[in-house]
Amino acid sequence: AVAVVSRTSQTNLFEYLCSFIHYTKSHLMSQRGLVTYLFDFTLLFFFYLTNAFSYLEPKYLSTAFVFPSQSLLFVHDAIAQRDFEPTLPPVPDDVLEEEEDSVKIVSLVKTKEPLGATIKRDKTTGAIVVARIMRGGAADKSGLIHEGDELKEVNGISLEHRKPKEVLPLLACSQGDITFKIIPASSKEEMSSNKKLFVRALFDYDPNEDPTIPCKDAAVSFKRGDVLQIVSMEDDTWWQACHFMDSKSRAGLIPSRQLQERRDTPVKFTMQTSLFIHFPAGSRRSFRLGRKSSWAREAARSRRWSAGVHGSIRPPTYMEVIPYRRDPKDRHRLVVLVGPSGVGVNELKRRLLISDPDHYGVTVPYTTREKRRQESEGVDYHFVSIRLFEEEILNHRFIEYGRYQGHYYGTSVDAVHRVMAQGRVCLLDVHPSKIKRVYTSEFKPYVVFVKPPHIEELRLTRRRAKFISDDDDANPVRIFSEEDFEDMIELADAMENQYGHLFDKVIVNGDIALAFRELKAELKKIEEAEVQWISAD
Numbered sequence: 001a002v003a004v005v006s007r008t009s010q011t012n013l014f015e016y017l018c019s020f021i022h023y024t025k026s027h028l029m030s031q032r033g034l035v036t037y038l039f040d041f042t043l044l045f046f047f048y049l050t051n052a053f054s055y056l057e058p059k060y061l062s063t064a065f066v067f068p069s070q071s072l073l074f075v076h077d078a079i080a081q082r083d084f085e086p087t088l089p090p091v092p093d094d095v096l097e098e099e100e101d102s103v104k105i106v107s108l109v110k111t112k113e114p115l116g117a118t119i120k121r122d123k124t125t126g127a128i129v130v131a132r133i134m135r136g137g138a139a140d141k142s143g144l145i146h147e148g149d150e151l152k153e154v155n156g157i158s159l160e161h162r163k164p165k166e167v168l169p170l171l172a173c174s175q176g177d178i179t180f181k182i183i184p185a186s187s188k189e190e191m192s193s194n195k196k197l198f199v200r201a202l203f204d205y206d207p208n209e210d211p212t213i214p215c216k217d218a219a220v221s222f223k224r225g226d227v228l229q230i231v232s233m234e235d236d237t238w239w240q241a242c243h244f245m246d247s248k249s250r251a252g253l254i255p256s257r258q259l260q261e262r263r264d265t266p267v268k269f270t271m272q273t274s275l276f277i278h279f280p281a282g283s284r285r286s287f288r289l290g291r292k293s294s295w296a297r298e299a300a301r302s303r304r305w306s307a308g309v310h311g312s313i314r315p316p317t318y319m320e321v322i323p324y325r326r327d328p329k330d331r332h333r334l335v336v337l338v339g340p341s342g343v344g345v346n347e348l349k350r351r352l353l354i355s356d357p358d359h360y361g362v363t364v365p366y367t368t369r370e371k372r373r374q375e376s377e378g379v380d381y382h383f384v385s386i387r388l389f390e391e392e393i394l395n396h397r398f399i400e401y402g403r404y405q406g407h408y409y410g411t412s413v414d415a416v417h418r419v420m421a422q423g424r425v426c427l428l429d430v431h432p433s434k435i436k437r438v439y440t441s442e443f444k445p446y447v448v449f450v451k452p453p454h455i456e457e458l459r460l461t462r463r464r465a466k467f468i469s470d471d472d473d474a475n476p477v478r479i480f481s482e483e484d485f486e487d488m489i490e491l492a493d494a495m496e497n498q499y500g501h502l503f504d505k506v507i508v509n510g511d512i513a514l515a516f517r518e519l520k521a522e523l524k525k526i527e528e529a530e531v532q533w534i535s536a537d
């Protein structure tokens, strides 16, 4: 039996017998006697029936006949010392990191028996793929090779540019350990139908705090803003993903979008109607840097008087993103600054412009009102006719626009183009509802949300700050009131809840010097980053 095992360790019959003998050892040891003898004899008879003896070497054969019980124990001991699991060769370390999720290393112990698989050359890719798996063959029994799998290597020999007839001898000759490097058909399908899918996580996830995770060790934790590569979406509840930037990261389970949406309670929000209805431009801001136009003030006033709208939205979970590698010749990405009125968007924009006037630029707005004496065309505004302005509205040329005292004011797409064409970073200040308007492949917007700090810090930092009041009084420039602070925080929360998934960066504007430094460093980092992530929308 020892000889049998060493010759055909992979023969199912003997693996079965070995484990059978192992299982009955204690029984044989403790109950020597007639029953044991009969048992051993039956076993030998079974050996005989299955032609096993034809493999036995004579010395074991004779022992087996004379002292069945002893011989069986002897056989057991000999067998028990052997390791019947074929030793698999180590996984080659030349597997590219990038391939790790899709490449499978399969090791089989092959006999003279054929592999039981046919191969063919894929006409489009030229790759060698498994055409057919014969039922009951070695490949089929292994359960590790499937039809459609792409064979990359056999025993370390690359099959690239090889014809099937060149590959067949490699497969036929191989005996003993045979190692395949395979791209499984399922992962190929996933890759071709979905290419590589990257998402930005829009929530924090810690598997240790998730009682529903099937296996904590197999899960991946992440923070809001992390970019994850989705490896499998086959399961409706648990996707498989890995961190993109972390080369050591392994794929693991993350909650699927469906699961996360199901268990997240919808976020309640309060938004002011007028922001969206009477002033679709949402233009509470001045079109001129540091100066609030009266129509924008009217918009803000209207917003304050309007009734709030209460609603609920599902918090977004993942946003599909695509990698973008900026060529130095490419235009800069559009930088969009958003935030509640008075938070300091204009202040930050002003500081950026002063810090590097050649690098940053702002758009010149359009208006239908008369040019004033001190104003210049193309510097303060582009002065255009009502007909032209309305035509441009119909042509969707405005990112946002509004009307005040019978005059139109608006920021056009062309104005953004003009700044970008100068090789500058265009700083655009719009209501968050307009972000989607600039979500184009040419603008690749980078959205910064300027958020107010806690109310105590607002009180402290804005003690001497003056802002242009929405109130209809003679002197609209006044200091912030407690109500202004509360409004600012409330509106910031509502914006974040509704549009937070569109924000690439959140900057808390407590100390203005710190906020400015953080913003500038962030913009520089983005410009220099090898890979940037932009929305796939």
Ligand SMILES: Nc1ncnc2c1ncn2[C@@H]1O[C@H](COP(=O)(O)OP(=O)(O)OP(=O)(O)O)[C@@H](O)[C@H]1O
Residues within 6 Å of the ligand: 284, 285, 286, 292, 339, 340, 341, 342, 343, 344, 345, 346, 347, 348, 461, 462, 465, 466, 467, 468, 509, 510, 511, 512, 513, 515
């Ligand atoms: N971090 C800060 N600390 C102190 N003062 C600040 C800070 N940020 C902004 N300010 C001041 O607050 C006032 C309002 O700022 P700013 O005009 O930039 O607000 P805004 O977000 O553009 O709002 P609006 O569009 O309504 O003008 C300005 O006087 C500005 O100098």
